[in-house]
Amino acid sequence: MAVVAPPRPAAERREARLELAWRGRPGLLGWLTTTDHKRIGLLYFWTTLVFFGAGGVEALLMRTQLERPNNDVVSPSTYDQLFSMHGITMIFFFIIPMTTGAFGNYLLPLMIGARDMAFPRMNALSFWIFLASGIFIYISLFMGMAPDAGWFDYVPLASRAYSPGSNIDFYCLGIIFNGIASTLTAGQFIVTIFTSRAPGMSLNRMPLFCFAFLAASFGLLFALPVLTVDTVFLFLDRNIGTHFFDVAHGGSAVLWQHLFWFFGHPEVYILIVPAFGIATEIIPAFTQRRMQAFPLVAIAELLVVFIGFGVWAHHMFAVGMPTVTMVFFAAASAMVVIPSTIQVFAWCWTMVIGGGRFRTPLLFIVGFVFMFVTGGLTGIMFVAIPFDQQVTDTYFIVAHFHYIIFGAAVFPIFGGMYYWFPKVTGKLYFELPGQISFWTIFVGTNLLFFPMHIVGLLGMPRRQYTYPDGLGWGAYNLAETIGGFLTAAGIVLLLGNLLVSWFRGEEAGPDPWHGPTLEWSTGSPPPEYNFAVIPKVSSAYANWDHEDREEDRRRLEQGVLVLDEGNRQVAVTPVDGHLSEIVDMPHGSPWPILLALALSLVFTMLVIERYGAAAIMGVLCLLALVGWHSHEPAEETA
Amino acid sequence: MDVAARPALPRRNGPTAALLGMAVLVASEATLFAAMIGTYYYLRFETAVWPPRGVPEPKWVVPVILVAVLVCSSVPMELGSRAAQQGRLAAARSFFLVALVLQAGYFAYEVHDFADQLRETPIDRNAYTSVYYTLLGADHAHVFVGILFVVWLLGKLAFGLTPYRVNAARVITWYWHFVNLLTIVVLATLLSARA
Amino acid sequence: MTLRQLGILQWLGLLLGAGVWVAQHLIGSGLTQADCGAGGAGWGISNDAWQAALALAAAALVLSAEAAAITVFARTRGAGFGDGPPSDEGELRRTRLHFFAAASIAANAIFFLIIVLDGVASIVATGCRQG
Numbered sequence: 003m004a005v006v007a008p009p010r011p012a013a014e015r016r017e018a019r020l021e022l023a024w025r026g027r028p029g030l031l032g033w034l035t036t037t038d039h040k041r042i043g044l045l046y047f048w049t050t051l052v053f054f055g056a057g058g059v060e061a062l063l064m065r066t067q068l069e070r071p072n073n074d075v076v077s078p079s080t081y082d083q084l085f086s087m088h089g090i091t092m093i094f095f096f097i098i099p100m101t102t103g104a105f106g107n108y109l110l111p112l113m114i115g116a117r118d119m120a121f122p123r124m125n126a127l128s129f130w131i132f133l134a135s136g137i138f139i140y141i142s143l144f145m146g147m148a149p150d151a152g153w154f155d156y157v158p159l160a161s162r163a164y165s166p167g168s169n170i171d172f173y174c175l176g177i178i179f180n181g182i183a184s185t186l187t188a189g190q191f192i193v194t195i196f197t198s199r200a201p202g203m204s205l206n207r208m209p210l211f212c213f214a215f216l217a218a219s220f221g222l223l224f225a226l227p228v229l230t231v232d233t234v235f236l237f238l239d240r241n242i243g244t245h246f247f248d249v250a251h252g253g254s255a256v257l258w259q260h261l262f263w264f265f266g267h268p269e270v271y272i273l274i275v276p277a278f279g280i281a282t283e284i285i286p287a288f289t290q291r292r293m294q295a296f297p298l299v300a301i302a303e304l305l306v307v308f309i310g311f312g313v314w315a316h317h318m319f320a321v322g323m324p325t326v327t328m329v330f331f332a333a334a335s336a337m338v339v340i341p342s343t344i345q346v347f348a349w350c351w352t353m354v355i356g357g358g359r360f361r362t363p364l365l366f367i368v369g370f371v372f373m374f375v376t377g378g379l380t381g382i383m384f385v386a387i388p389f390d391q392q393v394t395d396t397y398f399i400v401a402h403f404h405y406i407i408f409g410a411a412v413f414p415i416f417g418g419m420y421y422w423f424p425k426v427t428g429k430l431y432f433e434l435p436g437q438i439s440f441w442t443i444f445v446g447t448n449l450l451f452f453p454m455h456i457v458g459l460l461g462m463p464r465r466q467y468t469y470p471d472g473l474g475w476g477a478y479n480l481a482e483t484i485g486g487f488l489t490a491a492g493i494v495l496l497l498g499n500l501l502v503s504w505f506r507g508e509e510a511g512p513d514p515w516h517g518p519t520l521e522w523s524t525g526s527p528p529p530e531y532n533f534a535v536i537p538k539v540s541s542a543y544a545n546w547d548h549e550d551r552e553e554d555r556r557r558l559e560q561g562v563l564v565l566d567e568g569n570r571q572v573a574v575t576p577v578d579g580h581l582s583e584i585v586d587m588p589h590g591s592p593w594p595i596l597l598a599l600a601l602s603l604v605f606t607m608l609v610i611e612r613y614g615a616a617a618i619m620g621v622l623c624l625l626a627l628v629g630w631h632s633h634e635p636a637e638e639t640a
Numbered sequence: 641m642d643v644a645a646r647p648a649l650p651r652r653n654g655p656t657a658a659l660l661g662m663a664v665l666v667a668s669e670a671t672l673f674a675a676m677i678g679t680y681y682y683l684r685f686e687t688a689v690w691p692p693r694g695v696p697e698p699k700w701v702v703p704v705i706l707v708a709v710l711v712c713s714s715v716p717m718e719l720g721s722r723a724a725q726q727g728r729l730a731a732a733r734s735f736f737l738v739a740l741v742l743q744a745g746y747f748a749y750e751v752h753d754f755a756d757q758l759r760e761t762p763i764d765r766n767a768y769t770s771v772y773y774t775l776l777g778a779d780h781a782h783v784f785v786g787i788l789f790v791v792w793l794l795g796k797l798a799f800g801l802t803p804y805r806v807n808a809a810r811v812i813t814w815y816w817h818f819v820n821l822l823t824i825v826v827l828a829t830l831l832s833a834r835a
Numbered sequence: 836m837t838l839r840q841l842g843i844l845q846w847l848g849l850l851l852g853a854g855v856w857v858a859q860h861l862i863g864s865g866l867t868q869a870d871c872g873a874g875g876a877g878w879g880i881s882n883d884a885w886q887a888a889l890a891l892a893a894a895a896l897v898l899s900a901e902a903a904a905i906t907v908f909a910r911t912r913g914a915g916f917g918d919g920p921p922s923d924e925g926e927l928r929r930t931r932l933h934f935f936a937a938a939s940i941a942a943n944a945i946f947f948l949i950i951v952l953d954g955v956a957s958i959v960a961t962g963c964r965q966g
Contacts, residue, residue, distance in 0.1 A: 120657040120660075120661070121657065121661065185668055188664075189661065189664040189665065189668070192660070192664055193657050193660045193661050193664060196660055197654070197655075197656075197657045197660060198657075202920075204917065204927060204930070204931050205931065205934075205935075206916055206917040206930055206931045206933075206934035206935070207917045223664065223667060223668055223671075224667070224668075224671050226668075227668050227669070227671040227672035227675060228671065228672075228675040230672065231672055231675040231676055231679070232675075234774075235679070235770075235774070238770070238774065239770075242763065242764065243763070243764035244763055244764060244767075244769075244770035244774070245764065245766055245767045245770050246679070246683075246767060246770050246771065248767070251765075251766045251767055252683065252686075252687050252692060252766045252767035252768060253683070253766075253767040253770070254682065254683060254686050254767075257679060257682055257683070260682065261675060261678075261679070264675070292918070296916055296934075297916050297934045297935070297937040297938045298937065298938065298941055300934075300938060301938030301939070301941055301942050302941075305941075305942055305945065308853060309945070309949070311857075312856070312857070312860045312949075315864075322965050323965065324867055324868075324871040324962075324963040324964065324965060325960040325961070325964055325965065326867040326870075326871070326882060326886075326957050326960045326961075326962070326963065327864050327867040327868060327871070329952075329953065329956035329957050329960050330860060330863055330864040330867075330953050330956075330957065331864070332956070333949050333952035333953045333956060334860065334949050334953075336952070337945055337948050337949045337952070340945050340948075341945065344941070540919055540920035540921070541917065541918050541919055541920075542917070542918075547919075547920075549920075550920075573654065573656070573657060574654065575652050575653075575654035576654060576655065576660075577931065578652075578927060578928065578931060580651070580652035580654070581651050581652070582651060582652055582653060582654035583651070583654075583656075585657070624788070628792065631792075634802055634804040634805075635804060681865070681869075682868065684874050685868050685869045685872035685873075685874045685875045686872045686873055686874055687872075687873060687874045688873045688874055690874055
């Protein structure tokens with residue numbers, strides 16, 4: 003299905019011009035100044051893998067500690083830092099940046115037929131800020147001052163009186179710093195989806211993957227500011243002497259929880275909605291069928307996040323709120339199940355009527371549906387307020403959210419790694435080790451997380467660094483630890499398989515799966531300009547519309563919408579996707595990394611309480627911004 | 641040049657990426673303030689006497705007048721933006737300059753007043769003062785950012801008008817409409833303590 | 836009805852229900868916070884009456900959004916959801932209207948359920964007792 007074959011002189015000449023215009027700088031400098039969404043996606047991918055490894059090691063250390071009663075592999079204070087950093091890492095430094103940063107950045111422009119994001123330099127800025135925030139918060143771990151009040155960092159434990167060290171300051175600043183990166187990515191995706199689609203791709207012809215990422219982006223955009231406010235309040239309480247959370251001076255400790263969970267629950271859906279998006283790509287590819295109930299799946303992806311904003315207090319049913327307040331959150335929590343269920347039925351039905359080639363990516367999706375339904379069934383139990391109050395802060399909760407966050411959010415990430423591996427590297431992965439890695443991870447995670455339900459109901463509390471003998475918890479915990487290491491082995495096999503395939507795999511060609519969306523219509527790996535001609539789109543499964551792809555080839559011949567004079571792409575109207583203008587894109591810039599550097603100096607000064615110096619570094623940020631905007635794009639001529 | 645740049649399809653006018661980008665920023669900032677205003681009312685509902693004893697009620701005459709002056713700067717901003725879109729460079733410069741004078745005057749007085757209030761009633765007195773100063777300070781910070789935008793814009797306009805600068809003028813004008821609205825909402829929230 | 840009018844109805848169907856639920860959720864839970872907090876206890880808020888009025892108004896608005904969505908869906912019958920190339924501008928719009936109308940019908944049904952559950956439960960639950 004290659005767009006380029008058979009090449010003719012005019013088409014070749016145009017492609018050569020595009021090649022020249024979009025080529026990045028060579029070497030390290032090219033990576034540091036890149037604005038190419040594919041390179042930024044890869045940078046995100048490698049960085050988040052490192053953080054995934056760190057979070058995984060933290061998890062294995064905890065499992066080793068809990069493997070038997072009265073164990074003392076790590077000290078209680080180390081254990082506190084381990085579970086806090088595990089949560090922070092997996093949520094803020096693995097899943098969000100892996101889904102939005104890596105998958106979203108790499109694939110979104112390809113799926114909508116664009117040559118880059120709407121704001122390419124801001125995209126680079128987002129990555130460098132993300133990297134700096136990760137380094138910032140991990141420095142605290144190596145200094146033995148890592149956040150240690152849990153990933154949701156409740157006051158009063160996190161207040162200055164009970165956490166006198168810098169641990170929580172690192173938490174507050176690290177979270178705010180990281181939030182800037184995620185907000186930039188979210189805003190980027192929203193604007194890109196609404197303005198940079200190929201002409202003809204009206205919203206109802208947009209792939210479901212893009213709906214999912216649109217939902218996640220809206221979620222981040224409206225959830226993160228609330229977390230920022232919350233952590234700013236805590237920072238002020240700890241360092242300036244304000245009393246937001248100080249009950250003795252009219253503040254409220256529950257206020258922290260309200261603000262935190264107003265962010266925290268949408269966050270869970272932000273983690274999982276991209277996984278839905280990945281599932282809605284892989285299922286059509288391996289069943290060779292369009293998703294059933296397309297409009298319902300699209301709205302369900304958006305609704306999950308939207309209703310997810312109204313359920314936050316169900317994390318606080320045990321904290322002491324009036325019942326009349328709690329029922330509002332119980333009702334919304336019960337109903338948010340409906341859009342999730344709509345999607346589960348649509349996935350299953352598409353697989354049932356389509357049959358399916360159960361290759362590794364689809365296996366991960368089947369595993370994902372199983373884990374999501376299991377985790378969802380325990381999730382809906384928490385709507386029953388009395389039950390929730392019984393199991394709050396026990397391992398039952400830990401079991402539930404790991405089924406969702408690992409089983410449902412990470413399985414599709416693994417499936418997606420296999421699925422898009424041929425696109426990104428141009429090589430095929432090895433199928434048999436792939437399937438073995440799936441079964442290892444599937445058995446491992448269930449062995450790891452299922453017994454947690456039981457010990458939770460037996461009363462084992464979370465966040466305890468050890469437990470006494472004679473409670474009957476030992477065997478379950480041992481099983482969990484074995485499951486943990488089995489899962490780790492499966493993940494190592496997965497990554498090893500991909501690594502070996504990268505060097506030894508067979509050539510994949512542009513479209514090994516006969517995939518449904520536009521990324522499969524261009525080369526593997528895609529050229530830097532993505533598409534030699536802005537593609538014609540008339541349905542959400544554009545790569546299956548052969549007439550349109552023929553039309554692309556004719557357009558390349560005739561020079562229609564090739565836009566080979568400089569770095570250009572089209573802008574469209576937000577809803578119906580009519581061509582609106584032709585825009586010049588920035589291409590390569592040193593300012594994003596410089597601005598991120600200046601910003602990390604600001605946060606470093608803040609954490610060592612040098613506020614004057616922080617202000618001076620803030621001026622540096624402003625100078626970097628002025629420099630950034632000194633370059634104006636060439637004027638539109640078309 | 642060959643025919644490469646000629647589009648094959650009819651065109652429609654749509655919002656530019658810059659305008660949408662500003663809309664996204666405004667949405668994010670509005671959420672930030674919604675969270676702070678939510679905090680204000682949450683604390684108020686939990687506190688028997690508001691403002692607590694020993695803390696003066698917020699003054700209203702001067703702040704209301706000042707905010708009215710600030711809000712008036714939306715007019716020269718809008719006129720400046722339109723002048724820029726019509727290519728009238730000199731007019732655009734003067735309108736933005738007038739707006740800048742109003743905004744900077746407001747900001748200078750408010751910063752002075754903020755420092756005065758802090759001397760009288762420090763921020764670490766209780767939860768009321770915490771949320772009062774934080775909300776007000778965050779609003780002032782947004783006015784300050786807006787002033788930086790206008791200064792930067794005037795700096796750019798000193799070297800002529802380009803489509804890029806016209807776009808910037810439109811976007812910054814949008815930001816100022818938002819900040820002005822925000823200032824009204826913040827003031828109304830803070831003055832509700834008098835009710 | 837013209838396509839333009841249907842377009843307005845389509846956005847109404849998509850956005851009104853969502854907005855109404857947000858308002859009802861925030862005002863409703865906020866009212867209980869005010870009524871049960873030390874600051875608002877003396878304001879004499881009649882929680883049950885307010886909640887009932889709020890839920891009824893919200894439910895009525897969501898139902899009208901649902902009606903708008905159903906109208907658009909019915910008037911664009913046969914347009915499809917946009918599975919292939921549109922023959923002209925009118926068909927392009929009709930497929931989009933049909934698509935969002937179908938989506939809104941599902942969304943508003945869910946919003947309606949939440950609002951009714953909220954309304955009933957907040958009246959049945961007794962006062963500020965912590966359960």
